[in-house]
Amino acid sequence: MKTLTTGEIAKLCDVNLRTVIRWIDRGALKGFKLPGRGNNRVREEDFISFLKEYDMPVPSGFKSKEANKRILIVDDELPVATAIQRVLRHAGYDTSIATDGFRAGSMLLKESPAVMTLDLSMPGQDGFDVLAYVRATQEVASTRILVISALDETSLNKALAYGADAVLQKPFENAQLLTMIQQLLAGE
Amino acid sequence: MKTLTTGEIAKLCDVNLRTVIRWIDRGALKGFKLPGRGNNRVREEDFISFLKEYDMPVPSGFKSKEANKRILIVDDELPVATAIQRVLRHAGYDTSIATDGFRAGSMLLKESPAVMTLDLSMPGQDGFDVLAYVRATQEVASTRILVISALDETSLNKALAYGADAVLQKPFENAQLLTMIQQLLAGE
């Protein structure tokens, strides 16, 4: 469970630390106190619901943690991408498609999807490298990534090692895809 | 996330604090309220777009943030990219390098550079398509793009038609590069 200190919140809200403590004392922001002298901690989700309740802007690094059901589908073969999209849309998810690396990277940051499906073998684009990059990029590091690939098991394991949250080997059943997406969205 | 108080804006616009609050209440200036009694805060970027929308002068202190000097260098050949970077850094610009489409798209949105240099011929990435996409994507549409390519003049003209702000044919002189960047940063 990720928590925030008063100082961190102060920076995020561009406000004085003293003020954050007052918000907590007043009950506007839900938090709890450490045993020591009563240093405050605020759960990330409480902070976000606080921001939303008061119509305050959510810092970019937290957007991904909003209950966002958007799914970004990355695959250079449009027919494959639309097939995946059809299944997910049918299940009620908001989806977007990126058929090249530039669009994928751009849309990932623009939309902060909860889940990204990733084709490992895109022309001119090393899938493992994409995984490493996403995990190293703070703004989107928490995106859940489902690697979809026709490559062998060794490559899929490698993908997991590089930071994929789940892998799905082509060809696959629609039901498999849906189950995995649901699991990824459920697992916080 | 830098924010401004009503008092700061009042001074910047040489106007009464009361008036700033009215602008916000009326919705002319986008802002949000702190939990306490509803003290107002305005994000710096919202303030600047407000100034522009109403053709108000942008205070000198903000020009720097507005005229962002960051430059994103997109080229799959790292030696070429670092060569460009060296020249631009030497001239005092902040630079970043993206050697593949995914990184390029991601960093473009993450950093909102003032200028992007773009190699037209990246593996698996259609440079013209990138141009079209950037121009069609609201968040980054105003990025100035300098296309750097070894392709012939026909292709360079095509790049201009697709939305490039300037083109530079390889090989080029460092001085040429610098001049073009300066012009791009000066123009608006």
Add this chain to the structure above:
DNA sequence: GACAAATGTGACATTTATGACAACTAGTGC
């Protein structure tokens, strides 16, 4: 462990929101 960095606290200084009202700015019609 020891050290550096961050946090909580109280008292006090500043800043801000608010309402009511005055002053100012077009614009209108005469």
Add this chain to the structure above:
DNA sequence: GCACTAGTTGTCATAAATGTCACATTTGTC
């Protein structure tokens, strides 16, 4: 020029929120 609107902005006093500061204490980090 002279009212007369309607709208915006400035002024003022007051209550409330937020910022500042120094210092003791706690947490984080090697």
